[in-house]
Amino acid sequence: MEEQAVQEHHTRLSQNSVEKETTTLNLGPTHPATHGVFQNILEMDGERVVKAESTVGYIHRAFEKIAERRPFYQVTPLTDRLNYCSAPINNTGWLMTVEKLLGIHIPKRVDYMRIIIMELARISDHLICNSVVGVDSGAYSGFLYVMQYRELIYEIYEEICGSRLTTNIGRVGGFERNFNETVFRKIDKFLKEYPKVLKEFEKLFNRNRIFIDRTVGCGPISAERALNYGFTGPNLRAAGVDYDVRVAQPYSSYEDITFSVPVGSTGDSYDRFLVRNEEMWQSMSIIRQALDLMKKEPDDIFHADAPHYYLPKKKDVYTKMEQLIWHFKIVMGETDIPPGEVYHSVEGANGELGFYLISDGGRAAYRLHFRRPCFIYYQAYPELIQGALLSDAVICMSSLNLIAGEMDA
């Protein structure tokens, strides 16, 4: 009698039974292993994932709608909150979109300043992502080690714009202030200290037997599937496609700089890891080149000549009529924008970050759409982890560099 009751609730499979029972497992939305607000409803057969369904939108904040009522300079802080691991890239991408629409010519020096902060942001993003892959595969020390150096990058941001995570760096037309001596000193310090650390970080992981066992063949994707799924950035390059917006459609004077685009072959977690590591080396070389190029430009230029959109000096606002008018119009958002339609994309830390901006001649965007790279490639996640172990699914997720803020916009 008792045994029968047990059987009703727990089906006992005989030793060689081919009949399988699956369990539903909720991974997320606030699971510590997902590093962000991601929910996956997994259908598990023991330890293996049979089917996965991703649910997104937990931190959707309607940025596209908000942008329709804000002057352009108030949209920059919204872009901070997309990929908050590399906010300067988002800021600069957005500002360049606006400048393209307005037809503002940007001086070379500003371009190089932007390259420097964007590459610093790329390094800070990649080092977080790669070290988190390490954390998920059981190697915590690498994470703590490089985290110190993200701090150095954040100090550079702080010196440039006053904030650390959500930077709101730059203005339409350039920067709010020039780089001071401390900025250059801190960049030099970073460039001097980080290579040693990165080398050691690579030593810890690249040929580490455990790490290789955990990541090789984990979540692989072919180049063809990756393209079909709209992969961009390091994830696409890990699959063997050498598409990089910085090279394909150079912006912000990237054409003046020599660097190589690392590619992988299998598109698995290990290749993604290696591609990101190599990109950090490339980024450091880019920063060095940009610093050298900057020296050739007049050192007092840090913004374009665009009085309609770039805030005048406070001193002039108090003493000059013209400047007072521009100041008022810019702050109140009373400047009309020429009608137009523009798509501009930059190489974000996790892929092609695009801004599709339509202006109808009013004072705010008529429509603004963000092409958020990880929203697009996250769709492939169920396919990547099908048949994998649960613990591999976790590594696969962190190696994709998914940022919930960007995905949900």
Added chain:
Amino acid sequence: MALTNEYIQQRLTEKFGAGLSALEEPYGLLTFTAAKELNLKILQFLFDDEELQFQFLTDLTAVHYPDKKGAELAVVYHLHSLKNNIRLRFKIYTDINDPKVFTATKLYACANWMERETYDFFGVEFVGHPNLKRILNVEEMDYFPLRKEYPLEDQTRIDKDDDMFGRGPDNLIER
């Protein structure tokens, strides 16, 4: 030989002729409008053609133009030919009361969520989509928030209706 916008335009007009209109190049990006029922045919043609090879769907979204009667919703495709390193953009317009558009999911796996997002915010119904449901908003929502009839801020506020700041009835910021 690098592909030029003129050449792509010529190939497209040869193939689709009257189905295309409003061909322009704002900021150097070839842009055109196509008849609504041609969207899949154009995507397929651009994908398969050996010279053009537009095989990467960069972006898919919609725009709401409440004043264009009978063509209120524009669905915008951004395509990229990675081989030739050239982009193009095309739009199709649809009636807001019958917002049915063919899905691109058969051709592009990435169109799945992009179309769900477009449906979620604009209510464009993608015919043939395998799983057309809301993605970022809650499923119980019964309106499409990015349409222009839903103003962002509380319209009953009077402190914002200030003629002094150029926000009088003649030059309202909201549209």
